[in-house]
Amino acid sequence: MESRMDLIHGSGVQMVQYLQTSYKDSQQLFIFVSFAADLRNTFFVFFPIWFYLCESVGIKLIWVAVIGDWLNLVFKWILFGERPYWWVHETSYYRNSSIPNIEQFPGTCETGPGSPSGHSMGSAGVYYVMVSAVLTLIIQKCQPSYKNWCLRGMLWMAFWGIQVCVSLSRIFLAAHFPHQVIAGVISGMAVAEAFGHIGLIYRASLKRYVSITLFLFFFALGFYLLLKVFGVDLLWSVEKAKRWCVNAEWVHIDTTPFAGLLRNLGTLFGLGLALNSQLYTESCKGKQGQEFKFKLYCIVSSLIILHLFDSFKPPAKIELLFYFLSFCKSAAVPLTAVAIIPYCISHITRTHDKKMV
Secondary structure, three states: OOOHHHHHHHHHHHHHHHHHHHOHHHHHHHHHHHHHOOHHHHHHHHHHHHHHHOHHHHHHHHHHHHHHHHHHHHHHHHHOOOOHHHHHHHOOOOOOOOOOOOOOOOOOOOOOOOOOOHHHHHHHHHHHHHHHHHHHHHHHHOOOOHHHHHHHHHHHHHHHHHHHHHHHHHHHOOOOOHHHHHHHHHHHHHHHHHHOOOOHHHOOOHHHHHHHHHHHHHHHHHHHHHHHHOOOOOOHHHHHHHHHOOOHHHOOHHHOHHHHHHHHHHHHHHHHHHHOOHHHHHHHOOOHHHOHHHHHHHHHHHHHHHHHHHOOOOOOOOHHHHHHHHHHHHHHHHHHHHHHHHHHHHHHHHHHHHHHO
16 A cells, blocks of 8 residues: 555656656756755855855854754754655555656765755755845835835745745756655744844854854764664665666765765854954954955955865765865865955055055
């Protein structure tokens, strides 16, 4: 007898087939949307921009992205969610009929469990923070009016439009079932809303950042080891990805659960290191740090340098070395954008001003 989950998965595969068949010409658009929704763009693009436009929003973006993705990992380990591209080959749901033919793409073969969708959860959390920030600025500066309500409606329509596009892209790529992307969007919004009521993140000490980073790491590691003692391997999905992905080159180590965990924790640790550094205090906390020209220089320099920095890919042959270098690379991103770049710009502008005098 067919289980309820088989029926849900079966209808999800039908939707995958429908999108891949009916919107085949939009393949590149779906691939781009899925790429754009990756949390990497939050760290390398959105964070440096928002940090200098509104520091508190930039800080909140990092916390929402990191904690949200950590919760996503825990949820995935608890829920044991399947992914369409391997489920169709292993289920007995199609025992009396042919297995549906669903196409795979370079972004399809992610190695973690499928539920909830990490792309949808991250995108929902990050864009919820940014839309809420814009609306807060509007409310503070303008009196309530018909135009403000229209702008509010347009921003939320844009938010939901982005979430629909991200969700459809993940389904189109056969990386997720519909119920997984819906769960991701709801979870991401919940995390973002929760951090709207947590003010401690804006004045956390380096000790607090270190302790939270260690807690998140050892909780995840302990959870993994505890279940392994009872014979449950939480990395079961990695083997399925390697078995059913049509192109072995599409299975990347940076999509494994621990790669994502260390990448995110590195970013959080780097943010704490940067915000509590002397370089940040000297460059961003003074009068110069409030000047628009200085902020613009920092944004442009950060986007250029971090783009070049992102091109460095840690060697994947030795797994532990890859994880360590991924952590270090991620920690260097906020440290560079928040402390090193503004300090260098501050030093250059001060030297130039002295020469002019």
